Amino acid sequence: KNQVEQSPQSLIILEGKNCTLQCNYxxxxxxxLRWYKQDTGRGPVSLTIMxxxxxxxxxxxxxxxxxxxxxxxxLHITASQLSDSASxxxxxxxxxxxxxxxxxxxxxxxILTVHP
Amino acid sequence: ETGVTQTxxxxxxxxxxxxxxxxxxxxxxNAMYWYKQSAKKPLELMFVYNFKEQTENxxxxxxxxxxxxxxxxxxxxxxxLQPEDSALYLCASSQAFGTMPYEQYFGPGTRLTVT
Numbered sequence: 001k002n003q004v005e006q007s008p009q010s011l012i013i014l015e016g017k018n019c020t021l022q023c024n025y026x027x028x029x030x031x032x033l034r035w036y037k038q039d040t041g042r043g044p045v046s047l048t049i050m051x052x053x054x055x056x057x058x059x060x061x062x063x064x065x066x067x068x069x070x071x072x073x074x075l076h077i078t079a080s081q082l083s084d085s086a087s088x089x090x091x092x093x094x095x096x097x098x099x100x101x102x103x104x105x106x107x108x109x110x111i112l113t114v115h116p
Numbered sequence: 117e118t119g120v121t122q123t124x125x126x127x128x129x130x131x132x133x134x135x136x137x138x139x140x141x142x143x144x145x146n147a148m149y150w151y152k153q154s155a156k157k158p159l160e161l162m163f164v165y166n167f168k169e170q171t172e173n174x175x176x177x178x179x180x181x182x183x184x185x186x187x188x189x190x191x192x193x194x195x196x197l198q199p200e201d202s203a204l205y206l207c208a209s210s211q212a213f214g215t216m217p218y219e220q221y222f223g224p225g226t227r228l229t230v231t
Contacts, residue, residue, distance in 0.1 A: 043120070043225050046219055089158075093217060106160075108157065
C-alpha cells in the first residue's frame, strides 16, 4: 500500500532557529516528491518538487533533500520566521501509466509553530 | 492570492439541503481536481478532470456530484450530506501535457459544515 509518513506531527521552535522535517514513503513506482506549505484556512502552496534524479532543491530558506534509495526526504528551514508557522505536507507522485497527472499520495503533515 | 478561486469560502448546510461549490482557475490549465481535507487526515483526492472529461472518481459517494463545463470551471454539487462530510474542500488545477511533473495549484478551499 502506498503510504507517506511524516515526523514529527508537530513542532514548536523559536524565531530565528533552524528545523528539519522528515518524510518517509513507501510509494512505487516513484515519480516525484513535493513539499507543500499550508497556512491555516488556506490551500497548500508548493515549495519544491524533486524527481528521482535530484537529491536536493532549495527555495529561499527552504531546502529539501531526497534519498530515493532509502525512500526518505527532509525539509530544512533556516532562520525561521513567524510566517513559517503552518502545516508542511510531503506528497509523493506515482507513475500512473497513461494518466497525465500522476497519482499523488499525501502525508498527514507536520504542524510547525514559530514563537517570537 | 493564487490563480485558483473558490466560492463560497464557508458553507453551513443541513443534511437535506442542496448546494454547490464553485472553482475557477485563471492559469490556462487543462486539468482540475477536487480534494477533501478532514481534520488530522491527509488530503483525499475525490475527482479529476482532464480537458473537461472525468478521468478519476476515487470511490466518492453519489451525494457528491462534480461538473466541469469547461477547462476553467469546476463545480461540486452536494445533496443529502452527512455530518462526517464536514471538511475543507480544495480545488486544484494543473497542466495536462508537456514536461512533467505537473505542478498543482490549489485554491483557498471551502470550509463545509453539515449540521
